[in-house]
Amino acid sequence: MDLTLYEILKSVFGIFNGNSSCEVKIKDIKIDSKKINKGDLFVPVKGENFDGHDFINEAFERGAFFSLSDKKHNLNKNKNIIYVEDTLDSLQNLAKFYREKFDNVKIVGITGSVGKSTVKEMLYSVLSASYNVLKTQGNLNGQIGVPLTIFNLNKETDFLVIEMGVSFPGEMIKLQKIVDPDFAIITNIGESHITNFDNIENICNEKLKIIKNSGKNKIYINSDDEILKKNNKMKNTIHFGFNEKKFFEISDIKSDSSKTYFELKYKNELKRIILPCLGNHNVSNVLAVITFALDIGMNLETIISGIQKYEKLPMRQNIETFGNTILIDDTYNSSLNSIQAALSVIDNIDNGKKILILGDVNELGENAERINKKIGEIIAKSKINILVIFGISIILAANEITNKNNTIKVHKATSIDEIIEILRNEIKKKCIILLKASRKERFDKIALEIKKRLFCI
Structure with missing residues (x-):
């Protein structure tokens, strides 16, 4: 990880209390003290039932070079502590700074009420045939997980496929500022977390904040979702859906007890696609992936091969x-x-x-x-x-x-x-x-x- 103490202080607006050269580089950034290795930066975040500040000493015992800390915590003055106003805000600011080091990496942000993890896994499988690709691990798609995913970027990365999930109003704009995706895919809009948003339109408008509304960035939305289609005002929009025929046409959807089959017509060619999962909702997920991959110029045979090889996540069908x-x-x-x-x-x-x-x-x-x-x-x-x-x-x-x-x-x-x-x-x-x-x-x-x-x- 190419990140110096000076860059950390600059990005988190921190005050350093310790004894170290500003040119010292950290090896990694961790929020779990038990996973700390020598040379890491520890970021103590607060959860519902814990406070990471209670584990700062353990992090140093395991070899951490530095640790962030909220200013209100009175810690050992002999440690290399970086004092900040808020450790979560600092984690996010640090991720934003780190992401800006990789202008060459193309980032695909994925959100939606249902299906974002499936689309992520499918798209990762497709892109990996032609590119060096990173993806969100597991379900690290929120205010903490997104920064941790960003820290995995490296010089060899071509694409980052990242989930961006929200539970409360105002969260997506924070994630957008960190990730600044080049492309965004919105699978659909449902009533997940509706208790925090009052109505489904508010959920939709929150998710649409995933990407800047500029001519440079591009968003792919599900045109079968009427609420999403109605509320989308993005300049550069590509639609996918069962009735969209700009790139391809699909027909003859069938399934057995473990797989789904359908025909895809593309440039007068008819292809048979076999999905290792069930349901029309997963066909919709595939349409998002195929539309994106064709739009960036990938070969159809490569796309189909990647889709058919994708591996389902645990506890999902x-x-x-x-x-x-x-x-x-x-x-x-x-x-x-x-x-x-x-x-x-x-x-x-x-x-x-x-x-x-x-x-x-x-x-x-x-x-x-x-x-x-x-x-x-x-x-x-x-x-x-x-x-x-x-x-x-x-x-x-x-x-x-x-x-x-x-x-x-x-x-x-x-x-x-x-x-x-x-x-x-x-x-x-x-x-x-x-x-x-x-x-x-x-x-x-x-x-x-x-x-x-x-x-x-």
Whole structure:
């Protein structure tokens, strides 16, 4: 990492208290004291249940050259401390400074209510065939994760594919100033985090701040999303979607229990594409990637190969088969849109009885009753045979289903043991089990218990 003490002080507006040459270079920047190596800079950030300042001494014991600190903390005067007003602001300012060292790197910022991680992984797989590419690791897409991703840039990097997620108003403009993407992709607009934004239009306008509105930068938006299409005022916009035909046309979308197939017509050539995932929402994600890759001049064969090789992330439509039972672990997160997408997937799989194990959707605020009732309406219209509710607010959805569709058998479980017992009684011949809930509900643990206790995995 090419960053000196002088550059750090300059970018964070810090006051140095220690004994070191201003030309000393750090090796890396860390926020976890346990991951510190000799020569690193430690940045103590504050979380809900911890304060990184409590671990500054540990960071130095592990070999840190320097540490940031809020000015109000009275620390050991013998340490190489850089005092700043706010360590999170300083982390972001440092990332902005570091990003500006790499004008040659093309940066693609990706946001959206659903699908941004999938698009990131697909685009990384496609670009990697022709370029040296960095990407967001895991889900480091917020106010801390984005700066940490920026610090991975190096002289060999051609492209950075970076997720930019927001939970509160005002967050995207901060990320935009750090990242300053050359390109942006917005997958869709849904009601995730709506409790913090009041309405879906505010969510849309927040996400549209991902990129500067100039002729140099380019944004790719989903034209199937009416709210996004209506609110977008960006000068240099490229649309992707099922009805867009500027670059290519798609047709004949089909799926089996683990893959999706469709035809793509491009310059009078017809190509068969096989996706290692299910659902029209993932076809939409592919359309974003193909549109971008063709627009920057990539070869179609290379693009298709990259898409077909992409690897799904854990807990995102993870499909496993145990005899006649298909288990779909889609527990990474949940929203009205993602539940609707997941239901459309299993509606199109012919594998007997369909069982949905559903938990709470978080961060709905005063919209909880309205959205949970809408979830219930969607389930009532689906091909679900059995619904197992395990949560609090999601009971509103179950009540709506009872009112709308008396053919769906509804169970309200109060423990994992009860869920297992319900499944033992309900699993007969062929069936599909779908698990869906917000991340905080930890439904991945339920998926593990099902595999262990019902299928001895």
